[in-house]
Amino acid sequence: MSFSRLWTIARLELLQRVRTVSWYVLLGVFAVVLLGVTALAFLAYGGWGPGGPGVYSVVVLVTLLLILLVSPTLSGNSINGDRDAATLAPVQVTLATTGEILLGKFVAAWITGLAFALVAAPFLVISTLTGEVNPWAIVTSLAILVVETGVISGIGVALSGIIARPLFSVAATYLVVAALAVGTLVGFGLIGSAIASEGVSHTRQAAYNQQGNPECTDGSSNCYGDVDKMVCEDWVTTTYRVPRFDYVWWMLSANPFVILGDATPTRFDSSGNPDDMFGWLKTSVRSAQIPPELEQTWDECDPANYQNLYSGSSDYRTPEEIISETVPSWFVGLGVQLALTALLLWWAWARTRTPARTLPPGTRIA
Structure with missing residues (x-):
């Protein structure tokens, strides 16, 4: 595998996105939403003392939410979209291997998602400057945010290689993201109540x-x-x-928000209460284990x-x-997400490699 060829494919993918006006409009909307969330978070935490930790955690959680909403659209049609536009086949006849093409598009989608996280940087700096934000919480939460962005981008790119139609692959990516973010919570509530x-x-x-x-x-x-x-x-x-939620608490471990909250170190006040939303989220999830x-x-x-x-x-x-x-579970959920992403990427590689024995009906090859 050549890093030079991989980066060339990723750079071409990024240049196509940068040239579109909608890209900048989307970044602007992203910034406006974060501006409003930051202002409201300062107002909400203003009456409870220093609001730095609380505001910081709210901004990171909302940033993750927006990335989960945006990334499937940006990565869910990267391979089959090029196939429909007749630009994939010319790349496949070059020296670039199927793995390099797949990973190059994955890197481009990951960087694209991180660009939205970069928009949140000024708001994170403002909340940090207000004081009393745990440095380890900053490092850990940002690391998890970067990894979760990569997971969602990888799932989108993989499904775009597995499913022939761009519309269906984008929809499937949203369904997988919804299953992780919402489906785990719904399953936890329904199954825990059913086995009461x-x-x-x-x-x-x-x-x-x-x-x-x-x-x-x-x-x-x-x-x-x-x-x-x-x-x-x-x-x-x-x-x-x-309800016996203590039997099914593990279902929440693969939820991106639970991973973020559970992995981030928590500081407590004199009454034993967390000083940010990460801690309250962790408390809610850990309570289900009791x-x-x-x-x-x-x-x-x-x-x-x-x-x-x-x-x-x-x-x-x-x-x-x-x-x-109670015990942490974020590393188990993150391992499940990474394994799912790796499996889907392998499946996409198998479906995209050339020469292909069979192709889905109606697939364009040149």
Whole structure:
């Protein structure tokens, strides 16, 4: 494989995009959207102290969202589009191999996606200059953003080599992206709810009179909190469905936003709460790993309930405790994405290589 030939193909692909006016219009729209998001993020975090970490995380997450929306259009027709335009066959008869053509177009699509990420650079710098942004969070989040851009670009280029029609390949790329970004979340919710377990709740209430005062064994009405004098009702047992998201939390590991949030290091305030959206996203995903309580008991006549009520003790876990008690999954999801991209690129190479034994009906070869 020749790096010179590979870069020549990538450069030609990039020059075709740069010459179009729509390219600059799309970059301008991208910048306007990020400007509005940054302004709103500063307003949202302004009342909660220094907004640097929060604003930075919001801008990165929105940048990833916009790249997921734009990249399939830019990469989903790179190979079959050239075939329809009769520009692929002249390249295939040169010294460039099928692998060089495929990888060259992949590199061009990746650079194109990174150009949109570059538009977000000024807004990321502004949020960073406000202070208190974790340097490791910057390095990690930007690295994941670059890799995710490459994954989406690779999927688009691969599908453009597998599917003969550009329209269908672009649509298929959007479907794969939707499956990763939305389908994992939908599957997680539906399957987790479908395999719900049965929960049991035992409750016992204190008896109250018509005036709303507790009934007391001595006939008074001011014995609330004195369990020896309170009159208690019978125990009531109820059952209910408890979704078991702890069985399917792994489905979220391949979600691009989950990978970004889970991989980024988190800092916490004095109350154990994250200082950015990455941390809150990580907390939400990690919470699904914790098995739910299937049996609960509440006894209004139990002295322990009053002790917990007045002492403030409870089973509440802070986000910092949840993250420390659970395991990361971002590297598994990223590995699945990379394996999927590599498999699709190999399939595209097999479909694009020459000489070809068979071609799809209606495929243009010159």
